[in-house]
Amino acid sequence: MSDAPGRVLYRGLRSGGLPYAVALAVEGGALAWAGPDAESASWADNADEVVRLPGVLVTPGFVDSHVHLEMTGHAMRGLDLAGSRSRVEALQRLAAHVSRVDDLVVHGHGWDDSDWHDGSLTGPDLDRAADGRAVYLARVDAHSAIVSGALVDRVPSLRDTDGWLGDGRVEREAHHLARAYLETVPDLGDRTASIATALRAAAAAGVVSVHEQAAPHIAPLEDLTRIRTLSAERVVPHVVTYWGEADAFDIAREYGVTGLAGDLNIDGSLGSRTAALHAPYVDDMSSGHLYLDADAVSAHVVACTRAELQAGFHVIGDRASEALIAGLRQARDVLGTDSLRAARHRVEHLEMPTGAHLELLAQLGVTASVQPAFDTAWGGDEGMYAARVGRDRARAMNPFAAMAAIGVPMAFGSDAPVTPFAPWSAIRAATRPRSGGRGLSVPAALHAHTVGGWHAARIDGAGTLDVGAPAHLAFWEVPSDADPLEAALAGEARCVRTTVSGRVAYDAATSSALDS
Known part of the structure; x- marks a missing residue:
C-alpha cells in the first residue's frame, strides 16, 4: 500500500449551500485547510499534488454501519436473484x-x-x-x-x-x-476475493468505513483475519469488526473486535416471518421467534460493559424490542446510567420500537443502527411490511424522526447484501418515508450517515469537513446547473473519488477501489 502524499490540494469543488468554489488541503491523512478556492494559492505553492475537480461536490465520506462483506461480495460475484419478479x-x-x-x-x-x-x-x-x-x-x-x-x-x-x-x-x-x-466449501481465495469485491463496491459508492457484523451463524472467524490482511495490504474503506456472540471474550481479545454486537439476534426478520411480534402476523398464524429474553440481554450488556466492549443486538419486531428494553433496564439497575452511556452500546435495525423504548435508549446513549433503504424496499401501504403486520403497524415502523426528536443517536447502514451500498438513496429514504409520515431533515440524515456512523463505533472527531478531521472524503459529479445536494438526493450524483485518511481508495478514472 502506498504512503499518503505529503500534501494534496483539491481545487474547484462545490460544497452544499455555498455559492462559490471551495478548496481543501489534505496533509498527513487529515484536512489541513478548507476555504474558498480563490484563497488557496498559498497552499498550491507548497503542494505535492494539485487535483482540479471543477464543479464536483465534496462531502465527508459515508459510513455504512451494518454490512456482511463476504456475503455481499459472494452475491456480486455469483448468482444475484435480487429483482426477480x-x-x-x-x-x-x-x-x-x-x-x-x-x-x-x-x-x-x-x-x-x-x-x-x-x-x-x-x-x-x-x-x-x-x-x-x-x-x-x-x-x-x-x-x-x-x-x-x-x-x-x-x-x-x-x-x-x-x-x-x-x-x-x-x-x-x-x-x-x-x-x-x-463455509466448508469455498477455498480461502474465494472468500478473500469476495471480501475484496465488497470493499471495492463500498468505496465506489463513496463509503469510507463499514461495520462488519460477523457472527457464528454468518461467517467463520477467519474472515476477520482476511479483512485485517486486506486492510494492511491495500487502500480500502476503514473496517470496524463486530462478533455477534455472547460470552466470547477470548475471541474479542484475540481478533480485536470492537464489540460482541451486531447480529446477536433477539429475533429474526419480517420477510421470513421470524421477527418476534406481540400480535400474530396478518398473513400467518405465528408471532415469530424470540431467541433471547430480557435476562440474557441484561447479562450480556453487563458483561460487555465491564469488559469495556460494546454490546449490541439484532432487533426487528415489537416483542423483541420489548425484550431489549427490559434487559437494558435490568442492566441499568446493576451498573447505573453513566456506565452504560460511556459504553456506547448499540442496537441493529430496531424497526418497531415504542416511544417509551426510544426514551430509554436516548437516556442510555444506545445507538440505533438503522437501514432506511428497508422502508424504500418494503414500506408503504402495499409493501411487504403491510402484508406481514397490517397497515397500522407498518405505518409506525422505522420512526427515524421520532428517534431524532427524542435524542437517540443514529447511524445508517445498508445491511449489504440485503440492500446495496447506496448512501444517497438511504438519505432520501430517511427524509421522505413511504408511509407519508414525518422524515428526518437532510442535515440530520447526513449526520447519521457520517458522524453518526463513527460515533456508533466509538470513534470521535471524524465524519466532517473540519480542519483536523481525518481526510475521509467522497467526491461527486453532479449536474452543473443543479443544487448539488438536491441532485444527489435525486440520484444524479456519481462518485468520482473516495479517500480514506487521504489515500485514494477509489477513483473513477482508473475504476480501482483497492490498488493505489
Whole structure:
C-alpha cells in the first residue's frame, strides 16, 4: 500500500449551500485547510499534488454501519436473484447460472417472494432447474433459504433440525446448519476475493468505513483475519469488526473486535416471518421467534460493559424490542446510567420500537443502527411490511424522526447484501418515508450517515469537513446547473473519488477501489 502524499490540494469543488468554489488541503491523512478556492494559492505553492475537480461536490465520506462483506461480495460475484419478479424468473436465472458454472454448491442470494404472484420457491423447484445440483438460495433478508435435495443429501441432519420446514425451506437452526456446511466449501481465495469485491463496491459508492457484523451463524472467524490482511495490504474503506456472540471474550481479545454486537439476534426478520411480534402476523398464524429474553440481554450488556466492549443486538419486531428494553433496564439497575452511556452500546435495525423504548435508549446513549433503504424496499401501504403486520403497524415502523426528536443517536447502514451500498438513496429514504409520515431533515440524515456512523463505533472527531478531521472524503459529479445536494438526493450524483485518511481508495478514472 502506498504512503499518503505529503500534501494534496483539491481545487474547484462545490460544497452544499455555498455559492462559490471551495478548496481543501489534505496533509498527513487529515484536512489541513478548507476555504474558498480563490484563497488557496498559498497552499498550491507548497503542494505535492494539485487535483482540479471543477464543479464536483465534496462531502465527508459515508459510513455504512451494518454490512456482511463476504456475503455481499459472494452475491456480486455469483448468482444475484435480487429483482426477480416471479418464481419463474428466479428459476430461469438459476438454470442459466448453473449452465455456466461448475461450483460444488451453487450459491445464490436475494430472492424476495413478497410480491410474487406464482408462489414461492421449493426444493423440488431447485432440483429441476439445477438438474440435480446442490443449491443454496438465500432469501433477501438472509434469515431463511431454499436448499435443493442434493444439498440436503450432503447434510441429512437438516431434516431433523429446528427450522426445517419441508420442501427445502430452512430457517433458524436449520439455516445455520446449512450455512455452516457452506463455509466448508469455498477455498480461502474465494472468500478473500469476495471480501475484496465488497470493499471495492463500498468505496465506489463513496463509503469510507463499514461495520462488519460477523457472527457464528454468518461467517467463520477467519474472515476477520482476511479483512485485517486486506486492510494492511491495500487502500480500502476503514473496517470496524463486530462478533455477534455472547460470552466470547477470548475471541474479542484475540481478533480485536470492537464489540460482541451486531447480529446477536433477539429475533429474526419480517420477510421470513421470524421477527418476534406481540400480535400474530396478518398473513400467518405465528408471532415469530424470540431467541433471547430480557435476562440474557441484561447479562450480556453487563458483561460487555465491564469488559469495556460494546454490546449490541439484532432487533426487528415489537416483542423483541420489548425484550431489549427490559434487559437494558435490568442492566441499568446493576451498573447505573453513566456506565452504560460511556459504553456506547448499540442496537441493529430496531424497526418497531415504542416511544417509551426510544426514551430509554436516548437516556442510555444506545445507538440505533438503522437501514432506511428497508422502508424504500418494503414500506408503504402495499409493501411487504403491510402484508406481514397490517397497515397500522407498518405505518409506525422505522420512526427515524421520532428517534431524532427524542435524542437517540443514529447511524445508517445498508445491511449489504440485503440492500446495496447506496448512501444517497438511504438519505432520501430517511427524509421522505413511504408511509407519508414525518422524515428526518437532510442535515440530520447526513449526520447519521457520517458522524453518526463513527460515533456508533466509538470513534470521535471524524465524519466532517473540519480542519483536523481525518481526510475521509467522497467526491461527486453532479449536474452543473443543479443544487448539488438536491441532485444527489435525486440520484444524479456519481462518485468520482473516495479517500480514506487521504489515500485514494477509489477513483473513477482508473475504476480501482483497492490498488493505489
